[in-house]
Amino acid sequence: MVKGVVGEEERLSLAEQRLSTSGEPAEVGLLIGKLSRESDRGYIFDLAPTPSNETGQRTCFLVNKDDSNNKKKKNTNPSNSSPSSSLVIDMDWVAEHAREVSRMMVGGITVVGVYLWAPEAAFKNSTLLLSQTVKGVADAAPRPKNGSDEMLLLHISYSPRRWTCRSCSLSSNITSSSLRPCDFKMGRVLNSLQAFRCIYKLDMRLPVFSEDFSGTRTVNDILRDTISIHAKELKDAIAMVDGDLVTVTEDLPCTSDKLHEVELLVPFMKHGSLEASNRKEVVGVLVFCGTVCSYSYLSPKEPVSQVVADIKEDITRSLRTRLDIIAEEAEREMPAACRDESETNSEMPDGKSVYQMILKPLRKEIVLPFPRRVFIPWLTGSFVCDYLLPSETFEAVRDHFVELLSIDTPTDDSFMEPEKELPNLTARSFWDATTPLYRASDDAVNKRKSRVEAVKGDANNSVTSGNIKGIFAAFILLIAVIIGSLLFARNSSEL
Template identity: 55%
Template sequence: MVKAVVGEETQLKQAEDRLAQSAVPAQVGLVIGKLSSNLDRGFVFDLIPTPLNDAGEPASSLLEAPKDEKKKGPKSKSQSVDSSSMAIDKDWVAEHARQVTKMLSCGMKVIGIYVWVGDSAFKNSTIMLCQTIKGVAEAAPLSEIDPDERILLHICYSPRRWTCRNYSLGSNISSSNLRPCDFKMGKVLNSLQTFKCMYNFDLRLPIYKNASSVQTLPDVLRHGISVHAKDLEGAKAIIDGNLVVNDEPCTSDGLHEVELLLPFMKNASTEACSQKEVTGVIAFNGSVCSFGYINSKEPISQVVADIKEDIILSLQSRLDIICDEADGDTDETNGESKEANDKMTLETCTSQLSIHLLRKTTNLSLPRRVFIPWLGDLFMCDYLQSSETLEVLKDHCVELLSMDAAIDTTTILEPEVEPPALIATSFWDVAVPLDPASSYSSKKSVVETSIGETSGNTTKSANFNIIIAAFFLFLSVIVGYILIIIKR
């Protein structure tokens, strides 16, 4: 359980000044930071206000007391203020948390919410605040090793003060789950250690013939990513050329290079093929870049676990982006002519197609991950399709993170030169091989070409072995005949 919370003084003071100058009666937003179970302490990096909803309205507002209550007693004005409460668009705040989570590098999480409101309205809105925190927790879950709790920061403007409460997640939504928590400001960002990992992967995901249900490309990928996540848990880490053995804090400064080594494992795809259960295969490979951050007092194992989790979440986020865009393209084509629907590429309707209905090899590149400077040495991340440029990042950062619109694109990091890609060899390519003259050829079909070359080489090798065996058999007969003559 988190016993104390420390906030970055520079950022929180800027947020307080921004709220005071805006003169808004109420505001709600996200708390970005980290909850450390090893130190029983929470760290707040910054506060991000929730933007206006689709209707152009703020996510929170102040509700005044009913008119009949204002008329009671001589102090109607003070009574109306004391009985005011907050109205919060809980679903919109949760959606904001879901989108921001995809832009956070590992080691950074949405650890709660903050509210800017008076003391009386805060006390009258505890149930609403608890519901909002629970919705945020469901939309932006933490890892399994993190505490099952969230932070509620209250910035009171009358009188001006900061208070922090710890909310324990549970099945029941009750104000009793809110408990006071020690809060102070300090230098949080200066105590962070930075780690970078370039993880290369090469997966072969089988397409089974006797599947219990219809298989789509996203289904196969999600299952393959979940299986690989279990394999990645047992990977050993090498940091700055040294194998991580002792679970000790990292004392050196600067950027630390991390390399993950997977254990030797059996080839599941080969076993499945030997059992004649596979009718196709998806070649999924590429590189994933991850930046991790831990406090200087946390053990190294923490950042290794964060990086492993971040790699899997990054692959899942890219898949979600492709599926969302494919679903959007499908909705736009509804009601159009059949010719327009026929022109849709396999990549655009991947999320709707059964993988057994594909009649040719499908090549698909996932979005690449880029990193935007945020606070000090911290980076936010975003994903770009092959047709997009760095300019589209500005809109995302301004809308979701309330960053300055004047982002220098030259400071954006693009470590993933070749983003993750996949080649889906379909059912028909395996069950009914194509004629060599009409075979699919492209730069990305090197897997299919190598399979054909391997088959040809295997045939030639088998013929050569038969000739050699026949030669030695003939030679042994001659030698035996000679030996019989000599013996006589």
């Protein structure tokens, strides 16, 4: 149970100033921070207002009841709030905002709840709606498995002016009484965070069975199973922080201000993912390899094991997010591809239609590149991230940061790309994948074929001269043998 919440004073003060000068009667958005199950404390780093929906309508507004005609009227003036006013919130759009923002968070930082800018009366008249909104955000935004089972609701009231925070338990049915008050104060939170980075090299080889080629399972299904298998292996990985082994018995808080480097050592075949079943025919191998970069941040009094768990979960979540992006890209391309049958049946050189394979059964060898993860500085040395398809540029994600997080427009120089070898999936034949020393790219294979054909051509052109040289050499050898025999016979007679 969350008993106390600390908000970053600088960011929340700026948000209050923006809200008080905006003239808006109501606003809803997301809380970004951390919730700790062990310490029963929560941290709020920033507020992210939910933008208008696709039709341009506001996500949250006040409604007043007109006693004269018993009709509800939208209130657009903060000073006209009445004791009978209530809230209208587009819960689905707030949940979609939470889903998008959660993709941009790194290890240990998540969407921890919802904030509301509204008068006290409207808040009291809409507690059930607010509880349902918080529940929708919790369902849309993945939360750490070892994290808290609660979400926060921060109410910023301007009539009267005050801040109040409540926690909402997700383990029970949502009712109007699901919100429980908790202590809230402002302080310096971001300056006390410890930063950790992990450059994780992913290299998996999983068998592909005959049913994967002939059945109805799509590449998407196979990949999700692959990532789930690796998540189990990653959970048992041994961690080293700054070269020191992290053990449970000696797990102490980290106090250094430098960037800590984390290395994960995965046990070999811990869960038997490479074992072939005798009831299935192995016809190929999935090679899933590349580099994944993860950042994570440790709050005060948290042990190092917490940040290690956050990094492991962030790596798995990052892979799943990339897979979701590929699937969404394939769904966007599918209608256009269906209109052009030739485009569907061809391998497009621009790399777009390759993602349509994700929605189809695995029937041939494929090479599927994953989006790359890029980072941008966010608050007080911390980072947020986004994902770029191979054909995209920074311009494609620049608007994401501005719209979803309400931050200043980032420049190209501020983007970081620490992932040198992008994650990619390759489906290969069994022997080609299990003998990596003899594998070659398509270009290398074509070059090798060209060299073989050239050698064959030279051999055909020189076959005649080769035969003449062979006959001449045999004739010389015969003469040498005859002369030697004569000399040997002569020497024997003299003796």
